[in-house]
Amino acid sequence: MPTLFLRWRQRLSALSVTAVIVSAGCSSPGTPATTAADLVIANGTVVTMNDQRDVLEGGTVVIRGSDIVEVGPASIAAKYRAARTVDARGGIVMPGLINTHTHVSMTVFRGLGDDVPDRLRTLIFPLEKALIDRELVFWGGLHGMAEMIEGGVTTFVDMYYFEDEVARATVQAGLRGVLGETIVNFAAPDAPEPYGGLGYARSFAAQYRNHPLVTPALAPHAPYSLDEGHLREIAKEADALNLPILMHVAEMTDEVETLRTERGQTPVEYLDAIGLLSPRLLAAHGVYVNDSDIALLKARDVGLAHAVVSNAKSARPVAPATKMFKxxxxxxxxxxxxxxGNTLDIIGQMGYVAKIHKLDQRDRRAMPAVDVVEMATRGGARALHMENRLGSLEAGKLADVIVLDGDSTTLVPRYDVYSSLVYATSPKDVVTTIVHGRVLMQDRRLTTIDVRDVRTRMRAIGRKIEDAVAKGIPGV
Ligand SMILES: [Zn+2]
Structure with missing residues (x-):
């Protein structure tokens, strides 16, 4: 089995490399630990996702403040006086997962109107107009964040209304968020005038500038729900304020048809022509893209959020993620x-990504597990242009780390850790979630969110929504 052999060789070379670092780093038997650390994660299979894809059996991750200071074999722990140690008990230690596109507060609507034809204009927009308020966005957001922490997501990208409430919940939860206030061409729940989201976004961005956990963003909804003039203005505004742009792109058939008829362009060509394609843009979906669109997205250094489960549930084509990745x-x-997509974790996405692309290409070799884990970690960090700080376990990166249960039934035995992660792991296998050096969940207990209180509030919100739907929502 050549690939297995290769992985073993990679593990051995990783151990020898880190052993060199240790000997250069002043540790010797009997020397008292002199370096202070806040948190040491010990006794795990450390999937670093570094450039060499090193996997360290019995590895150790050392954290000080918000940063990882060292990753290596068990012996490095002796150098540090750690305030706290997390024993991974033979589990998998890996970079926190990155969810590159969600609307976290929509947990309040989970399960409403599934298995029906196109619902965006006939159900979602009217529901939001009638029901969305600050309270719903905050509690729905916190509920979704509990789900993400429980599933090992440490960074998420969000676009919604009252985004300052999403930010407030994010700070309480301790998660890392790239959060965009939605801008649309009609009256929104938090902005009575069309395009009012732009003014809202400006003050939201000012409020959270340079926050350690929250990166504010502009979120024009989609090419079809804003006019050209406003899209151009948003591109300029993002430059002036140095903000990312989050947007649904090439997702809908009518989006493609309208642009083809009116301009003879694909959605990607259109956005390029009006100045939206740039490293600032994180485009969600990209289902309807051709080879030259992919080349254009690459040339403009755009990030892409691949949401295959949501796309499959909407019976849309499979986005050419293999081509994009390669x-x-x-x-x-x-x-x-x-x-x-009904769930917000990324572990649940990974198995689908691997299998749907195999099915789509009729090729068992398509989308191998290691590539899927890369997209869930480093890939997400790259899509956000945050790969210098996120996406792998290495000294100098932010301490966003998760631990998966080594005693989980489906993770025993474990021959190839990437295969285990993609094909046999569930979000419930995550036992510990750390963001910015802070433990948000240990042994499945959340430390920043009172989940019972949040569930009580969500049930009350659910009853309110049920009553409103029973009475009739205008426009539905
Ligand atoms: Zn979306």
Missing amino acids: SGLRIGLASDGAMS
Whole structure:
């Protein structure tokens, strides 16, 4: 089995490399630990996702403040006086997963209107107009964040209304968020005038500038729900304020048809022509793209959020993620909102990504497990242009780390850790989630969110929504 052999060789070479670092780093038997650390994660299979894809059996991750200071074999722990140690008990230690596109507060609508034809204009927009308020966005957001922490997501990308409430929940939860206030061409729940989201976004961005966990963004909804003039203005505004742009792109058939008829362009060509394609843009979906669109996205250094489960549930074509990934395009995985993909974790996406692309290409070799894990970690970080700080376990990166249960039935035995992660892991296997050096969940207990209180509030919100739907929502 050549690939297995190769992985063993990689493990051995990783151990020898880190052993050299240790000997150069002043540790010797009997020397008292002199270096202070806040947190040491010990006794795990450390899937580093570094450039060499090193996997360290019995590895150790050392954290000080918000950063990882060292990753190596068990012996490095002796150098540090750690305030706290997390024993991984033979489990998998890996970079936190990155959800590159969601609408977290839509957990309040989870399960409403599934298995029906196109619902965006006939159900989702009217529901949101009638029901969305600050309270719903905050509690729905916190509920979704509990789900993400429980599933090992440490960074998420969100676009919704009252995005300052999403940010407030994010800070309480302790998650890392790239959060975009939605801008649309009609009256929104938080902005009575069309395009009012732009003004809202400006003050939201000012409020959260340079926040350690929250990166504010502009979120024009889609090419079909804003006019050209406003899209151009948003591109300029993003440059002026140095903000990312989040947008649904090449997702809908009518989006493609309208642009083809009116301009003779694909959605990607259109956005390029009006100045939206740039490293600032994180485009969600990219279902209807051709080879030259992929080359254009790559040339403009755009990030892409691949949400295959949401797309499959909407019976859309499979986005050409294999081509995108192989071309070097910045691509990560995404759940979409809970009204589209129903769950917000990324572990659940990974198995689908591997299998749907195999099915689509009729090729067992398509989308191998290691590539899927890459997209869920480093790929997501690259899609956000945050790969210098996120996406792998290495000294100098932010301490966003998760631990999976080594005693989980489906993770025993474990021959190839990438295969285990993609084909045999469930979000419930995550036991510990750490973001920015802070433990948000240990042994499945959340430390920042009172989940019982949140569930009580969600049930009350659910009853309110049920009553409103029973009475009739205008426009539905
Ligand atoms: Zn979406």
